[in-house]
Amino acid sequence: KAGVTQTPRYLIKTRGQQVTLSCSPISGHRSVSWYQQTPGQGLQFLFEYFSETQRNKGNFPGRFSGRQFSNSRSEMNVSTLELGDSALYLCASSLSTGVDGYTFGSGTRLTVV
């Protein structure tokens, strides 16, 4: 079966712009989580959605937002990009709320210049 699909794989943006990243979970998975990975901070939790509802939110500024659609696909948006937002953004899906473990996508590499 198809895995978790993240698009695009690579993205270069300019400071001040906004960006939208997309994640399609494994079919049947209703929970989607987003993580930011940087060399200095490691994996940091952004948000988790379950059945279109945000269940948890990490400690990120309001410039970071997300949503989940009725088909479980999720998007995250970052507005007013800063250089420090350069990172690998990972999406993970699970059947319910993570007891089964997460399946991760390959990530979107965002570079802000």
Next chain:
Amino acid sequence: AQSVAQPEDQVNVAEGNPLTVKCTYSVSGNPYLFWYVQYPNRGLQFLLKYITGDNLVKGSYGFEAEFNKSQTSFHLKKPSALVSDSALYFCAVRDMENSGYSTLTFGKGTMLLVSP
């Protein structure tokens, strides 16, 4: 609050030797514990998990992990390392008591380097 500590930034081992990657955790309730592996420019791949039951958990690619409640540890082990095991390894924990509302918290990661 839940947390995970991976005390070693890097572990070096020769091919054919046993390997251990250390992980300790802190949760208020009982833990769900996971190990993931990441290869360059890729997402994380699931290796194994502990939910309940036997303390020794077997996973993918010959890896296993031992849950030790008294030491709050969940060390990853493999009897004989391969060069292809070289990658970044992450331990993660979720609070079982609040699994519907708690997040999956990851350690900083440990780079495993297996030399030929």
